[in-house]
Amino acid sequence: MIPLTYYLVLSAILFTMGALGVLIRRNALVIFMSVELMLNAANLAFVAFARQYNAFSGQLFVFFVMTVAAAEVAVGLALIVAIFRVKHNIDVDQMSSLKG
Amino acid sequence: MLLSETAISPLFSLAPLIVFLPVLGLLLNIIFGGRMGEKAIGWLASVASGLTFVVSSLLAYGLWAAHGETVVVPFADWITIGSLHIPWNFRVDTLSVTMMLAVSGVGTLIHIYAIGYMHEDVRFKNDPKRFRRFFVFLNLFIAMMMILVSGDSYLMLFVGWEGVGLCSFLLIGFWYDMDTLGRPSWANSNAAKKAFITNRIGDFGFLLAALTMFWAFGSVQFGEVFGKAEEIAAAQPAVIIAITLFMLIGVTGKSAQIPLYVWLPDAMAGPTPVSALIHAATMVTAGVYLVARSWPLYTLAPDAQYIVAMVGAVTALFAATIAVGQYDIKKVLAYSTISQLGFMVAAVGMGAFVAGMFHLVTHAFFKALLFLSAGSVILGLERGHHHLAHHKGHEEHEGKHEEVFDPGDMRNMGGLRKRMPVTFWLYIIGTLALAGIFPFAGFWSKDEILLDAAKLHPEIFIILTTAAFFTAFYMGRQIWMVFFGEPRHEAAAHAEESPKIITVPLMVLAGLSVLGGALNLPGVHTLGHWLEHTIELAEHELHLPAWLEISWGGLNPVVALVSTLLALLAIYISWLIYGRKPLTAGQKDPLKKPLGFIFTGMENKWFVDEGYWAVFVNRYVDIARFLADVVDWRFWHDWFHDKVIAGTYVWLSHIALNRYADQKGIDAFFNGLGDLTKRLSAFLRRLQNGFVRSYALAVMLGVIVIVGYLLMK
Numbered sequence: 001m002i003p004l005t006y007y008l009v010l011s012a013i014l015f016t017m018g019a020l021g022v023l024i025r026r027n028a029l030v031i032f033m034s035v036e037l038m039l040n041a042a043n044l045a046f047v048a049f050a051r052q053y054n055a056f057s058g059q060l061f062v063f064f065v066m067t068v069a070a071a072e073v074a075v076g077l078a079l080i081v082a083i084f085r086v087k088h089n090i091d092v093d094q095m096s097s098l099k100g
Numbered sequence: 101m102l103l104s105e106t107a108i109s110p111l112f113s114l115a116p117l118i119v120f121l122p123v124l125g126l127l128l129n130i131i132f133g134g135r136m137g138e139k140a141i142g143w144l145a146s147v148a149s150g151l152t153f154v155v156s157s158l159l160a161y162g163l164w165a166a167h168g169e170t171v172v173v174p175f176a177d178w179i180t181i182g183s184l185h186i187p188w189n190f191r192v193d194t195l196s197v198t199m200m201l202a203v204s205g206v207g208t209l210i211h212i213y214a215i216g217y218m219h220e221d222v223r224f225k226n227d228p229k230r231f232r233r234f235f236v237f238l239n240l241f242i243a244m245m246m247i248l249v250s251g252d253s254y255l256m257l258f259v260g261w262e263g264v265g266l267c268s269f270l271l272i273g274f275w276y277d278m279d280t281l282g283r284p285s286w287a288n289s290n291a292a293k294k295a296f297i298t299n300r301i302g303d304f305g306f307l308l309a310a311l312t313m314f315w316a317f318g319s320v321q322f323g324e325v326f327g328k329a330e331e332i333a334a335a336q337p338a339v340i341i342a343i344t345l346f347m348l349i350g351v352t353g354k355s356a357q358i359p360l361y362v363w364l365p366d367a368m369a370g371p372t373p374v375s376a377l378i379h380a381a382t383m384v385t386a387g388v389y390l391v392a393r394s395w396p397l398y399t400l401a402p403d404a405q406y407i408v409a410m411v412g413a414v415t416a417l418f419a420a421t422i423a424v425g426q427y428d429i430k431k432v433l434a435y436s437t438i439s440q441l442g443f444m445v446a447a448v449g450m451g452a453f454v455a456g457m458f459h460l461v462t463h464a465f466f467k468a469l470l471f472l473s474a475g476s477v478i479l480g481l482e483r484g485h486h487h488l489a490h491h492k493g494h495e496e497h498e499g500k501h502e503e504v505f506d507p508g509d510m511r512n513m514g515g516l517r518k519r520m521p522v523t524f525w526l527y528i529i530g531t532l533a534l535a536g537i538f539p540f541a542g543f544w545s546k547d548e549i550l551l552d553a554a555k556l557h558p559e560i561f562i563i564l565t566t567a568a569f570f571t572a573f574y575m576g577r578q579i580w581m582v583f584f585g586e587p588r589h590e591a592a593a594h595a596e597e598s599p600k601i602i603t604v605p606l607m608v609l610a611g612l613s614v615l616g617g618a619l620n621l622p623g624v625h626t627l628g629h630w631l632e633h634t635i636e637l638a639e640h641e642l643h644l645p646a647w648l649e650i651s652w653g654g655l656n657p658v659v660a661l662v663s664t665l666l667a668l669l670a671i672y673i674s675w676l677i678y679g680r681k682p683l684t685a686g687q688k689d690p691l692k693k694p695l696g697f698i699f700t701g702m703e704n705k706w707f708v709d710e711g712y713w714a715v716f717v718n719r720y721v722d723i724a725r726f727l728a729d730v731v732d733w734r735f736w737h738d739w740f741h742d743k744v745i746a747g748t749y750v751w752l753s754h755i756a757l758n759r760y761a762d763q764k765g766i767d768a769f770f771n772g773l774g775d776l777t778k779r780l781s782a783f784l785r786r787l788q789n790g791f792v793r794s795y796a797l798a799v800m801l802g803v804i805v806i807v808g809y810l811l812m813k
Contacts, residue, residue, distance in 0.1 A: 022796050096790025 007048035014041035028080050028090040032073075039069050111162035115173040115190035117155045118200060118246045122148050126239035133232035142215030145235035149211045149242050153204035160197045168194050168633030172252055172323070179255075189252035191322065195634040198457060198627070199249035199389055202464045206381045207242050209605040213472050214238065214373035216601035220479050221371065223275060223282045234274060238377070241267035245382055249389060254310045254320040257390070261306060261354065264383045269296040271378060272370040280507065291369035298363035302353010306390075309346035312339065326396040333400040344397055344404035347390060348411065355387025355441045357415045362709055364438055368430040372475030375430060380437045380471050381464035388441065388460050391448040395635050399451060406557070408449030413553075413563040416442030418706075420570035424577065424691070425702025428508045429474045432578050436534065437467055439567055443549050446560055452552035453635045454620070454628045459549055461627075462541035462616040466533035469609040473527040474508075476598040476606065477582060480520050481507040484594035505591060510581045512589035514682060519595040524583050526606045531579055533613040535572035535667045541616030543664070548620070551659045555642055565663060572667035576674030585682020623653025 014037055021034025043062045050058025084090050125148025133141050163171070170193035179186040218234055244267055248260025273292030279285040310320055316332055316339045317325050333340045351357060356364035367379045378384070391398060391408060398405050416439045423435035440463050447456030485505055506512060517524045533540035536547065546568060553561035587593035597603075620627035647658045677690050692699045701707065787798075 019800060023793055023800070026793070092792040095792060099788060099790030 004048055004052045007044060011041045011045040011048070014038075014044065026091050026093055028083070028092050028095075031092060032076055032080070036069060036073075039065055109162045109166060111158050112171045112173050112192055114155050114158060115192055115250065116175050118152050118159070118190075118204070118250060119243050121152045121155065122239040122243040122246070124148060126236045126243070129232055129236050129239070133236070134229075138219055138231050139215065141232050141235050142211070142218070145239050146208060146211035146215065148239055149204060149208040152242060152246065153201070153208050156197065156200035156204050159192050160201060163192060163194060163197055168630065170194075170634060186253055186255055186320065188256060190250045191252040192250070193634045194630045194632075195389075195392060195457070196249045198461065198631065199385075200246065202385075202461050203245045203249065203382045204242065206464050206468050206609070207238075207245075207377055209608055210373050210377040210381075210468060210472065211235070211238060213376075213475075213602055213605040214371075216599055217373055217472075217475055217479065218371065220482070220598075220602075223278060230274070234271075234371070237267055237270050237274070238373075241271070241378060241383070245386075248386055252322055254313060254322070254325070257393070258303075258306060258310060261350075261386060261390075262303065264378070264386065265296065265299045265303065265354070268299070268367065268378050268383055269293075271374040272367045274371055274374065281505075288369040291363075291366040295363040295367045298360050299353045302350045302360050305346045305349020305353065309343045309350065312343050312346060316343070322393070329396045329400055337401070340397055340401045341404050344394070344401045345407065347394060347397075348404070348408050351387035351390055351408070351445060352411065353387075354390075355384050355445060356438045357387070357411050357442060357445055358418060361415060361419065361438050362712060365431055365434040365705070368428070368434050372430070372471060372478065375434070376468045376471035376475070379434070380467040384437065384441055385444065385460045385464065388444040388448055388456055391445065392453045392457055392635065395448075395451075395453055398449075405449050405451060409446045409553075409557060409560055410449075412442045412445030412447070412449050413560045413567070414442070415439070416446060416567040417563050417570070418442075420567045420574065421702055422705050423574040424570060425689075425699055425704075426574075427510050427689075428506075429477060429510050429513070429578065429582065430471070430508055432510075432574055433467070433470055433474060436470075436571065436574065439571060440467065440534070442567070443546065443564060446564060447549040447552060450552055450556045450560065451637070452549060452556070453637065454625075454631050455545065455548040455552050457631060458620045458627050459542075459545035461619060462533070462545040462613070465609055465616045466530045466540070466542055466613040469526060469606060469613050470530035470534065472602075472606050472609065473523050473530060476523045476602055477513070477516060477520065477527075477595075478507045479598055479602070480516065480523065480595035481512065481589075481591050483596040484519075485591035487594045487596070488590055505589070507591070510578065511683070511685075513582045513587070513592050514585045514589075515583070515587040516592060516595055517583040519587075519592070520597045522597055522603050523606075526603070526610050527583065528579065529610045529613055531575045533616075535575050535671065536568055536663055537572075537667055538660075538664055539614075539617060541613050541619075543660075544617035544620060544622075547655065547660050547663060550663055551654075551656050554648055554656070554659055555644060565666065568663055569666045569670045572670035573674050576671040577678050580674060580678035581683060584679055586684070588683060588685040622655035625654060 018034045018036075018038030018041060021037065022031050025031055025034065043065055046058040046062045046065070050056065050062075080090055083095065087094060125145050128148075129136075129141055129144055133144075136144070163169075170191065173190040173192060174187060175190055176188045177185075178188040214234070218231055223230075241264060244260050244263030246260070248257055248264060251257040251260060269292050272295050273289040276289040276292065277284060277286070279287055313325060314320050316336065317328050319325060319328075329340070349360075352360040364379055364384065368375050370379070398408070419435045419438035419442060423432050423439065426432045426435060440459070444456045444459050444463070447453075447459060485507065529540070533542040536543045550561060550564055550568070553564055587595075618626075648656060650656055650658065681690075683690070689699065689703075692703075695702075704710075
């Protein structure tokens with residue numbers, strides 16, 4: 001059986017990649033995917049702990065997170081489409097119209 | 101003195117009605133009068149007054165059945181402050197009931213007369229609403245007069261005293277904005293003000309008397325004051341003298357005695373029924389009633405008594421001389437009233453309370469008769485004048501008729517005997533009663549006063565007899581001028597007799613003027629025995645000359661004969677001057693030439709009004725002007741308020757508050773606050789760089805910090 005540490009390390013790597021993606025990339029779509037990566041890193045940690053402690057609440061949370069992620073995708077993609085229609089690109093650095 | 105409950109006749113519980121019936125009448129007139137006709141308003145008021153007379157009669161009967169024992173009917177608590185307790189009680193005794201009967205009886209007749217009189221008054225054609233107001237005031241007057249006579253304390257008496265003063269003011273100034281012919285004028289309201297202000301001076305004296313009494317006796321209830329009077333008089337005789345003299349000031353105001361009589365002649369500006377009711381028959385006798393009511397105090401202060409008697413006697417003579425020189429029919433009667441009030445005040449001042457009250461009652465009858473007949477004469481002339489104005493047609497300018505005609509001026513009259521026979525005979529009866537001719541009412545009452553004066557103070561007897569001589573003279577002069585000779589004005593030639601509603605009440609009064617003497621005939625002394633229950637007359641030890649010792653049941657033939665002969669002589673002289681050769685139009689008074697400046701004095705009221713103006717009124721106006729202009733306006737307003745207060749305030753606000761506190765303190769603080777915010781925001785806005793990723797980094801760093809903190813904790 002693979003020890004818990006492995007899963008957690010993988011989860012941390014995935015999370016870090018996601019966070020770095022959010023911070024570094026300028027393409028909104030990529031940022032979006034990075035966010036998904038972070039969420040899934042958290043999911044991995046959840047299921048790993050759930051398995052370790054034989055508790056189903058961790059798995060239950062994963063379902064919640066997936067549901068929320070799905071909803072977030074729906075809203076986020078709709079926003080990106082709307083922004084693209086106006087600006088003809090999705091570079092987040094260009095999106096500073098509200099800056100004072 | 102209060103009888104036990106069981107002994108009080110149930111009749112006495114009616115006592116409060118004497119006040120509340122007229123009040124009910126006036127309330128009904130106020131509420132419903134607007135929808136009732138003139139007649140209904142007048143009759144409602146008359147019935148209210150008539151029922152008051154009925155109740156007064158019932159009270160008199162009850163009192164007679166109870167052998168004149170004083171009854172105090174408790175009605176309500178009025179003032180209760182600590183130990184001070186003043187209830188509103190109705191005092192029913194022979195004295196108050198006598199007043200009640202006179203007031204409500206004469207009052208009712210005058211109410212009825214007023215229905216006719218006020219209807220005839222030319223001025224009502226424009227303003228029928230005043231009809232209701234007139235009767236509301238009349239009823240209010242009856243109510244107030246009843247409070248005055250039925251009150252059981254000096255304070256309650258004072259309420260009525262002020263109340264009748266108010267009604268007098270309201271009624272003198274009834275036509276406050278026009279004169280007798282309806283032209284705009286403020287003369288009437290000025291007369292009302294004069295009456296009110298002069299009365300206020302007298303009322304001040306009354307108030308001083310009441311307060312001194314409260315200070316000395318600790319009470320103003322009649323019972324308690326009179327009970328303690330002797331005790332206090334023994335300890336502090338000055339207090340009694342002070343109270344009685346202060347009271348005399350009140351009496352001179354209300355009963356028009358020297359020096360405060362000046363308002364009464366001017367009060368004739370009121371409608372004639374008012375002159376008859378208030379300024380001849382009832383209200384002005386309140387002062388006489390007050391002295392009679394306060395007999396236990398006055399009998400303890402002989403000096404004050406003498407002063408009162410002297411004031412009355414001098415007034416009687418002084419006013420009688422002025423009456424000789426007057427031309428206005430009502431002014432003659434006004435001065436006659438002052439003179440007759442002088443007789444009454446002299447009588448009650450001498451301690452002849454019964455004689456004073458007797459004269460009060462008979463005078464109410466014949467003076468009301470005279471005034472109302474004078475009103476009838478004036479109306480007759482107005483009708484004649486109206487008739488003329490109609491007949492002369494409309495080709496002449498409307499204003500021309502109304503230029504000079506005064507329906508009250510006796511020089512415009514003459515020959516009215518034929519035009520107004522009923523009024524003429526009524527006037528003759530009133531005149532004979534006033535002049536004191538046997539056997540009319542005035543003879544008996546005046547004779548009683550003269551007899552008492554002769555016994556007690558011969559000098560007052562001489563003054564009063566002289567006054568009585570003048571009385572007969574000016575009344576004779578009036579009769580000859582008004583009713584005999586030829587008409588001196590076309591209006592008099594066309595005068596018409598008054599309707600029944602006016603003459604019938606006069607006939608009743610004429611009957612009373614003839615028979616009023618029966619109230620207190622010598623030998624019977626009905627009124628004397630009746631009042632004895634309330635007033636105990638002091639027995640004087642007198643050494644009289646033989647001719648004064650003669651007594652035919654209380655009538656002294658010498659005094660009676662002297663006064664009657666003098667009266668007849670005066671009437672004869674007046675016939676010689678005015679009757680034998682009647683005045684012609686435009687002719688001067690025949691007395692003017694032989695008497696010279698004396699007559700000018702009489703004609704001009706001895707210039708007393710002018711003197712008062714010069715000495716008091718103008719000085720008062722000067723002081724008022726000084727206070728208003730210099731003290732109030734220039735000192736207080738211009739200097740103190742504008743310069744000192746406003747100036748200091750402006751300086752303070754401008755320099756201290758505006759420049760320092762506001763600009764340098766408050767403004768600086770808040771401007772600094774604004775600057776700080778601006779600088780802080782200039783710094784903080786750099787954070788808002790518009791790059792989403794840097795925000796994300798900030799969020800992450802924040803999360804790391806918070807999580808790190810939670811882990812390290």
